[in-house]
Structures are given as C-alpha cells and as structure tokens.
Amino acid sequence: MLTPLDIESKTFKKGGMGYSAKEVDKFLREIMNHYEKLYKENIELKDKINVLNEGISYYKTIEETLQSTLLLAERTAEETRANAHNKAQQIEKEAELKATLIVQEAKDELYRVQIKIEELISHYDTYKIQIKQFLKTQLEIIDDKTISMANITSKDEIDSFLEHLSKNNNDNEIKEGQTKENSND
Structure with missing residues (x-):
C-alpha cells in the first residue's frame, strides 16, 4: 500500500513537451493531502475495529460460559433420567425431580x-x-465571574475566596449525596 510519504517523494522525469510541472506538483500535493487523511482514518478505523472485536470476544466468552453451564446442567439431567430407567419406579421419580x-x-x-x-x-x-454533574459544577465555579484572582490583594480576601470554594464543594457533596439516594430508590 502506498503511504503519503511515497506520494510526496515521487518524482517524474522532465520531458520536452510534457505537462506543466507546477500543475502536476499542485495536483500531487492535493492527492498526497487527501491520501494522508484517508490513510490516517484507515489506521484509526482499524484500531477501532480491533477494540470492538476485543469487546465482542469478551461478551462471546461470557455467553459461551453461560451456555456451557446450561448444557452441563441439561446433560446432568439427561444422565440422571437414563440411570433412573434402570431402577425401580420410585427411584426413577426421585431422579426426575x-x-x-x-x-x-x-x-x-x-x-x-x-x-x-x-x-x-x-x-x-x-x-x-x-x-458529569460534579464536573459541570466545578466548571461553574471556575467560570464564576464574581471570583477573580486579580481582585484578591489581601490575606482576608484570600481567606474569603477559599471559604467560598469550600462552601461550593460542600454544596456539591450534598447534591451528590441526594443524587445517590435518589438513584438507590
């Protein structure tokens, strides 16, 4: 498969009455740019396919395990019934149960x-x-226009700023606790 570097490094012999070198170079640059984009997308898609295939394999393994467990239980039941036919009627009933x-x-x-x-x-x-809620709240704290580090000039203002941040974090923890309680209901 050609790589973008192969296209970029390709040179042609100059002929007497050939195509315009500028137009050929320009067209090759366009091809190289498009090809490089497609080449990268192809690599990314192959990586995504590998990740998805690994996920599918994981779930197929779980499915196979569950199926083998069910098959094992069914085989055990079949064997128990086969042995019960060789015994008396009462033993046969117990085996079927x-x-x-x-x-x-x-x-x-x-x-x-x-x-x-x-x-x-x-x-x-x-x-x-x-x-998401926690991050949204943190972004709101960061974007809060009432808090500006440029306006803080004294120790009291720094203490006030830290108290404000602590209050917002406590409010967030209370909200998270309520969200957990609601989701557990």
Missing part, C-alpha cells in the same frame, strides 16, 4: 447473572451522571 431441580437452578443462576449485569449497567449510568 433432581434433574428438574438442577435445570431450574441453572436457569435461576442465569437469571441472577442477567440481573447483576443490568445492575452494573445501571450503576455505570448513575456514576456517569454524577461525574
């Missing part, structure tokens, strides 16, 4: 894992909102 219980436990475990995944996603969303 155990097999059903094992399958139900596997399904319950799968359900618990799905609930845990949903909880983790919910926590992630909640924390993301809290962090």
Whole structure:
C-alpha cells in the first residue's frame, strides 16, 4: 500500500513537451493531502475495529460460559433420567425431580447473572451522571465571574475566596449525596 510519504517523494522525469510541472506538483500535493487523511482514518478505523472485536470476544466468552453451564446442567439431567430407567419406579421419580431441580437452578443462576449485569449497567449510568454533574459544577465555579484572582490583594480576601470554594464543594457533596439516594430508590 502506498503511504503519503511515497506520494510526496515521487518524482517524474522532465520531458520536452510534457505537462506543466507546477500543475502536476499542485495536483500531487492535493492527492498526497487527501491520501494522508484517508490513510490516517484507515489506521484509526482499524484500531477501532480491533477494540470492538476485543469487546465482542469478551461478551462471546461470557455467553459461551453461560451456555456451557446450561448444557452441563441439561446433560446432568439427561444422565440422571437414563440411570433412573434402570431402577425401580420410585427411584426413577426421585431422579426426575433432581434433574428438574438442577435445570431450574441453572436457569435461576442465569437469571441472577442477567440481573447483576443490568445492575452494573445501571450503576455505570448513575456514576456517569454524577461525574458529569460534579464536573459541570466545578466548571461553574471556575467560570464564576464574581471570583477573580486579580481582585484578591489581601490575606482576608484570600481567606474569603477559599471559604467560598469550600462552601461550593460542600454544596456539591450534598447534591451528590441526594443524587445517590435518589438513584438507590
């Protein structure tokens, strides 16, 4: 594959009645600029594909683990039923109950894992909102036009400024606590 450097370093032999060298050079610069942009985008997209493929692999591994757990439970139930056919009717009934219980436990475990995944996603969303709110508040403090370091000239003004910052941080912590309480409800 050509690189932008290959295009940039390409030279042509001069001929007597050839194309205008200035126009060819200008066109080559345009091609090189566009190609360099596409080349970089291609590299970025390949990197993104690799990251996404890793994520897909991770979730496929989780899915395979859950499927193998369910298959193992189903195989255990099948084996239990096969052994029960060789025994008396009463033993057969007990084996079938155990097999059903094992399958139900596997399904319950799968359900618990799905609930845990949903909880983790919910926590992630909640924390993301809290962090955004915290950062927004910090930006508001920074952008607060009533606070100007240029206007602070004495120790009392510095103490007053620090007290103002501390009050804003305390207000933010109270808001965060209320947000956590609301999200836990």
